[in-house]
Structures are given as structure tokens and as C-alpha cells.
Amino acid sequence: MSIRLVDIHKSFADKQILQGFSLEVQEGETMALIGQSGVGKSVALKHIVGLLIPDSGEAWVDGERVTELSRSELYELRRRVGYVFQFAALFDSMSVGENVGMGLRRIPGMTEEEIRERVREALALVDLAGFEERYPAELSGGQKKRAGLARAIATHPKYVLYDEPTTGLDPVTKTVIDRLILRMKDELGVTGLVITHDMEDAYRIADRIAMLYQGKVRFVGTSDEIRRSEDPVVRGFIEGRPELIGEDV
Numbered sequence: 001m002s003i004r005l006v007d008i009h010k011s012f013a014d015k016q017i018l019q020g021f022s023l024e025v026q027e028g029e030t031m032a033l034i035g036q037s038g039v040g041k042s043v044a045l046k047h048i049v050g051l052l053i054p055d056s057g058e059a060w061v062d063g064e065r066v067t068e069l070s071r072s073e074l075y076e077l078r079r080r081v082g083y084v085f086q087f088a089a090l091f092d093s094m095s096v097g098e099n100v101g102m103g104l105r106r107i108p109g110m111t112e113e114e115i116r117e118r119v120r121e122a123l124a125l126v127d128l129a130g131f132e133e134r135y136p137a138e139l140s141g142g143q144k145k146r147a148g149l150a151r152a153i154a155t156h157p158k159y160v161l162y163d164e165p166t167t168g169l170d171p172v173t174k175t176v177i178d179r180l181i182l183r184m185k186d187e188l189g190v191t192g193l194v195i196t197h198d199m200e201d202a203y204r205i206a207d208r209i210a211m212l213y214q215g216k217v218r219f220v221g222t223s224d225e226i227r228r229s230e231d232p233v234v235r236g237f238i239e240g241r242p243e244l245i246g247e248d249v
């Protein structure tokens with residue numbers, strides 16, 4: 001069982017973003033997806049949960065082709081694949097508890113009591129126990145990110161996709177989030193795909209790292225392998241040396 005993106009092409013108007021993007025995330029691993037801003041990392045992620053449809057190529061989750069799913073199967077898939085959006089994306093008019101419980105309310109047959117228990121458990125996992133009645137405006141940046149994470153895990157997903165979970169956070173809060181991502185894997189057995197452009201995060205949390213460049217996966221391997229890579233494009237990115245990449249960036 002795995003997440004598999006196969007030869008995905010995706011354009012917007014005349015802009016080709018993905019041009020033969022292929023990647024497999026195996027059950028139990030945490031994969032980091034790195035690459036420059038605007039290169040198409042979020043676009044790639046959205047294909048996994050059917051938020052975007054490829055022009056060509058295929059997205060598969062646990063042997064099911066995402067574009068072939070009926071609406072109800074797609075909802076079921078989205079419970080299995082938690083999605084932590086780039087900017088937390090909490091609803092300001094809803095309490096933290098309501099935000100975290102959103103996905104649970106769509107599950108047929110869930111009682112209010114079960115929802116309350118799942119919300120309590122998810123908040124405890126991200127060290128926000130007792131935050132149910134707070135509102136997003138009352139939270140710090142790191143707390144918002146953690147609440148977004150709680151929402152993604154409340155449905156007990158097998159996979160979690162994290163879109164830049166640490167971008168814009170101070171180093172201490174970043175470490176807290178990185179530890180939570182590791183905890184999701186170790187304690188809940190979550191398979192993770194984490195978008196980041198922070199190499200420190202990638203080394204810390206990922207079993208493997210994939211680099212997106214010009215619409216394709218340019219490199220995929222372990223931290224040690226990427227550190228040893230002699231590909232100038234890879235080196236340019238991980239060392240922060242644009243001259244190696246040879247592009248206007």
C-alpha cells in the first residue's frame with residue numbers, strides 16, 4: 001500500500017508546472033518533498049487527494065486511482081489522507097474544537113460524544129489539550145499550525161500530507177512541529193509526505209527526500225544520499241547556491 005504519482009503532467013493556462021512527475025511514498029515512511037518556491041510542490045500534493053486533476057498521468061492511493069473514485073469514495077479517501085494546509089487555514093469564526101472536529105462531522109454515524117473524544121485526543125497529541133473553546137485569533141502562529149495538524153489527524157488518517165508545516169515559524173516552534181511530525185509516525189504509524197524548503201527540517205524528519213525541479217523529480221534518496229549527491233542542481237539547492245542551479249531565481 002502506498003501513494004503513487006505516475007508521470008503526472010499539469011499546466012495552468014500556458015504554464016507547464018508538472019512535466020512527468022513520478023513519486024512513490026511507501027507505507028510507514030516519511031518523505032520530504034523539496035524544491036524552490038513556485039516549482040509545483042503544492043500542485044503535486046493536491047493530486048493525491050483529488051483537489052487537482054492531472055492533464056495526463058495517474059495518482060494512486062492504496063491501489064485506487066484517484067480520478068476514478070466516486071464522490072463518496074473521494075470523501076472516504078480524504079479521511080484516509082489528512083492534509084495540513086500551508087497557512088493552517090483554520091476558520092476564524094469557529095472555535096478550535098469545531099475546526100478540529102470538521103472532518104469528523106462528515107463521517108456517517110459518528111455521535112457528538114465520539115467527536116468530542118476524538119477532538120480531545122487530537123488536541124492532546126499536539127499539546128493543545130483543553131484548547132477546544134479558544135478561537136484561532138487567540139492562538140500564536142505555532143499553535144495555529146498545531147491546531148491544523150490536529151484537524152488533519154482527528155479522522156485517524158493513514159497518510160498525512162504536510163504543506164510547509166514549519167515555514168514562517170521561529171526555530172524553537174519549528175523544532176516542536178518537527179517533533180510532532182516524528183510523533184505522528186512513531187506513535188500513530190502515519191505515513192507522511194512533507195513539503196519543505198528547509199533542509200534542516202528535511203534531514204530531521206524524513207526517511208527519504210525527493211527534489212522537484214523543472215516539473216520532475218530530479219532526485220530521491222536518503223539524507224546521506226542527498227548529502228553525497230554530485231548533481232549540481234541538488235547541491236545548489238541544499239547548499240543555497242543559485243549559481244550551481246544555473247537559473248534566474
Ligand SMILES: Nc1ncnc2c1ncn2[C@@H]1O[C@H](COP(=O)(O)OP(=O)(O)O)[C@@H](O)[C@H]1O
Pocket residue numbers: 012017035036037038039040041042043044
Ligand atoms: N489553481 C491554480 N491556477 C493557476 N495557477 C496555479 C494554480 N495552482 C498553482 N498555480 C501555479 O503553479 C505554480 C506552482 O505552484 P505551487 O505548487 O503552489 O508551488 P510551490 O512549489 O511553491 O508549492 C505557481 O506558478 C502557481 O502560481
Ligand SMILES: [Mg+2]
Pocket residue numbers: 041042043086163
Ligand atoms: Mg506550496
